Amino acid sequence: MSLPELKCFDYILIERPRVSARRISARYVLGIDGEELDYTLIHRYHEKIPKVEAFAKLMSMIPAINYGLFTPEIRFDFSLDPRDLKFFRDMMEVTARDIFVNRIVQRTGFVREEYIPKEVTPEMAEPMAKLLPESIEEEPIDFEPDYSKCAVMLSGGKESLLTYGMMKELGCEVYPFFYNESGGHWKVAIPAYRWFERNEPRTKRVWSNADRLYTFIEKNMKILQNVGKPRAEVYPIRLFFFAGYSFAFLPLMHKYGIGNLLFGNEYDDPRGLTYEYNGIRHYYATYDQSQDFERYMTRWFAERGLGIRQWSAVRPITGLIVERVLHSRYPELFRLQRSCHSVHREGDDYVPCGKCFKCNGVLTFLLANGIDPTLIKYKPEHVEGLARRINEGKTRLDRGELEHSLYLIKQRNPEFPLDGKPHWHVEMLHFDGRNSSFDAIPEEIREKLYRLLEPYTKGYAYLKGDHWVRISREEAISGVLKEEKAPCTAAG
Numbered sequence: 374m375s376l377p378e379l380k381c382f383d384y385i386l387i388e389r390p391r392v393s394a395r396r397i398s399a400r401y402v403l404g405i406d407g408e409e410l411d412y413t414l415i416h417r418y419h420e421k422i423p424k425v426e427a428f429a430k431l432m433s434m435i436p437a438i439n440y441g442l443f444t445p446e447i448r449f450d451f452s453l454d455p456r457d458l459k460f461f462r463d464m465m466e467v468t469a470r471d472i473f474v475n476r477i478v479q480r481t482g483f484v485r486e487e488y489i490p491k492e493v494t495p496e497m498a499e500p501m502a503k504l505l506p507e508s509i510e511e512e513p514i515d516f517e518p519d520y521s522k523c524a525v526m527l528s529g530g531k532e533s534l535l536t537y538g539m540m541k542e543l544g545c546e547v548y549p550f551f552y553n554e555s556g557g558h559w560k561v562a563i564p565a566y567r568w569f570e571r572n573e574p575r576t577k578r579v580w581s582n583a584d585r586l587y588t589f590i591e592k593n594m595k596i597l598q599n600v601g602k603p604r605a606e607v608y609p610i611r612l613f614f615f616a617g618y619s620f621a622f623l624p625l626m627h628k629y630g631i632g633n634l635l636f637g638n639e640y641d642d643p644r645g646l647t648y649e650y651n652g653i654r655h656y657y658a659t660y661d662q663s664q665d666f667e668r669y670m671t672r673w674f675a676e677r678g679l680g681i682r683q684w685s686a687v688r689p690i691t692g693l694i695v696e697r698v699l700h701s702r703y704p705e706l707f708r709l710q711r712s713c714h715s716v717h718r719e720g721d722d723y724v725p726c727g728k729c730f731k732c733n734g735v736l737t738f739l740l741a742n743g744i745d746p747t748l749i750k751y752k753p754e755h756v757e758g759l760a761r762r763i764n765e766g767k768t769r770l771d772r773g774e775l776e777h778s779l780y781l782i783k784q785r786n787p788e789f790p791l792d793g794k795p796h797w798h799v800e801m802l803h804f805d806g807r808n809s810s811f812d813a814i815p816e817e818i819r820e821k822l823y824r825l826l827e828p829y830t831k832g833y834a835y836l837k838g839d840h841w842v843r844i845s846r847e848e849a850i851s852g853v854l855k856e857e858k859a860p861c862t863a864a865g
Contacts (some may be wrong), residue, residue, distance in 0.1 A: 378596075384446040397429045526552070535687060556584030565710070777795055779792065823846055
């Protein structure tokens with residue numbers, strides 16, 4: 374059973390959302406030891422939106438999904454469609470497992486030591502929350518998706534910028550979506566948003582105080598410490614929020630008939646990862662960026678009568694290749710990227726810290742590709758200290774991706790203090806059952822997208838067992854492997 378020691382609230386109540394032409398809000402109430410604390414979640418729009426109450430309910434309830442381990446009841450002061458209730462339960466269960474393993478058992482400094490169990494069983498990762506809607510009633514939504522239209526969720530990072538560039542080039546009617554969640558993440562997006570606001574008339578922005586709501590909830594959790602700590606590179610407890618980004622834009626997707634929803638989720642190598650801890654299945658804290666989540670959402674959107682397809686155009690390629698394509702093919706977009714945990718203001722611009730996990734990864738990729746880091750506001754001292762920070766373990770790159778990038782850096786600069794090792798698959802388009810399936814990209818887009826990426830890559834690779842084997846473009850498109858393949862290289 375779930376751990377009673379983790380109980381922080383008597384209940385969490387979400388009141389019925391209020392919907393107006395440009396604003397949606399819902400009050401959160403925390404019951405704690407006989408008292409109530411409250412905070413109102415707000416979403417604001419720059420234009421009139423259709424008043425679809427089902428969308429308001431969906432976007433309002435996302436934050437609560439993160440707290441099923443910590444409260445015996447989550448109450449909804451409104452009716453729920455059975456499909457929406459199932460979505461909430463499914464997401465709460467998978468998120469509880471991810472939080473239990475990656476935020477509680479794997480220490481991050483936020484959970485007080487006395488609440489971390491000494492021995493772990495799978496039952497401890499089950500949510501304690503019962504879900505209590507006012508009633509359960511079907512709530513149909515009338516929507517006809519247009520698959521020639523794409524919404525790209527833009528964070529200001531390299532993957533989302535590349536996604537925009539590629540989908541635009543491939544002829545999709547692209548809508549850049551920016552989500553201002555009122556936290557530090559918005560500083561990352563500001564340079565890109567300013568450019569898009571001037572140059573792309575379909576740009577949309579939603580302002581929300583979701584980040585402040587999360588902080589309010591977590592500051593009232595007795596098991597946590599250091600909430601609000603500056604320059605932290607992980608959230609204290611929450612792990613499920615990407616659906617909050619996309620649901621906030623459902624009114625606009627409905628208004629413009631958009632059929633594709635794209636996030637910039639690049640390739641992750643599954644080798645060496647068990648996706649299991651003491652019998653608890655988990656996603657290393659990234660479920661809502663996984664292929665499994667994209668598949669779930671596409672199925673759920675279909676069942677919900679929306680028909681939206683959620684996917685990633687950069688899923689087959691590594692961060693090394695993302696930087697290569699972005700810099701070479703879309704240099705104006707490349708200059709907008711700020712992939713950093715601690716972007717700060719200098720004059721009228723926002724610049725990266727140059728030292729965090731994300732910056733260390735980006736700097737590694739830039740040097741490996743022979744790209745000048747000062748183009749995106751890095752300073753010479755950031756480059757000078759990179760090898761030391763890598764030696765200190767301050768990167769979160771896949772092992773092969775890091776070693777191959779260091780190998781490329783050494784080829785360009787023999788004076789660089791670290792040696793690498795070639796893993797040629799890192800420069801290929803990747804396919805495997807867990808993180809990049811053959812059908813992850815819609816069929817009518819697949820071949821055009823792969824042709825666009827081919828000049829920057831070294832072919833196609835499929836993970837067979839623990840080894841990468843070469844495959845053809847036709848096999849990648851059809852998903853049918855015709856013959857036994859030789860490994861890419863012994864090191865790959």
